[in-house]
Amino acid sequence: MRLFQACAILTAPFIMTAVAAAGTDNPSAHEHGKAKGSIAVEEKTVVVELEIPSDDIFGFEHATKSKEQKDAVTKALDTLRGKTLEVINLPSENGCRATEIKVESSLEGEPKNLPKDKNQVVHSDVDIRYTFTCDKVEGLNAKLGLLKLFPRIKAVDLQVLTAKAQSKVTVTKSDTVIPL
Numbered sequence: 001m002r003l004f005q006a007c008a009i010l011t012a013p014f015i016m017t018a019v020a021a022a023g024t025d026n027p028s029a030h031e032h033g034k035a036k037g038s039i040a041v042e043e044k045t046v047v048v049e050l051e052i053p054s055d056d057i058f059g060f061e062h063a064t065k066s067k068e069q070k071d072a073v074t075k076a077l078d079t080l081r082g083k084t085l086e087v088i089n090l091p092s093e094n095g096c097r098a099t100e101i102k103v104e105s106s107l108e109g110e111p112k113n114l115p116k117d118k119n120q121v122v123h124s125d126v127d128i129r130y131t132f133t134c135d136k137v138e139g140l141n142a143k144l145g146l147l148k149l150f151p152r153i154k155a156v157d158l159q160v161l162t163a164k165a166q167s168k169v170t171v172t173k174s175d176t177v178i179p180l
């Protein structure tokens, strides 16, 4: 029992660290060039979630300092919000349309979460959640266009969830097909 209590105390700060790291600003948990996420198909709904290092989207991930950097952030976020069917290509015969678009970045707007030490490296992610409603999901042949739009992204690890199966795939530039 005493041993169990000691373990519980030791693990508590560890858990808190993990929870703190789960937000958008994430000091060490990501690798530039590598995004991750999931695609879930349920009845006529397709939900795509992506977590991409800010560096892969904007070319930097520190708070914006110049107008040029602010414009780069706006332009990239406009693409992610406006070109959903280019980010993820769903064939037109399936009749899919985005019914909910959520794209979040801590680099948008006024600088926030600035480190106290200006030499400290701050990592952050762009978080995306798209919900598509389709006329039919049978024969859905999805392709990830994200890698073409943002060439700094080299690979995307995806968890694929359908009524039939759960699988993990890595999408790369040479193979952007997502088996559904």
Ligand SMILES: [Zn+2]
Pocket (backbone or CB within 6 Å): 030, 032, 053, 054, 055, 061, 122, 123, 124
């Ligand atoms: Zn980073």
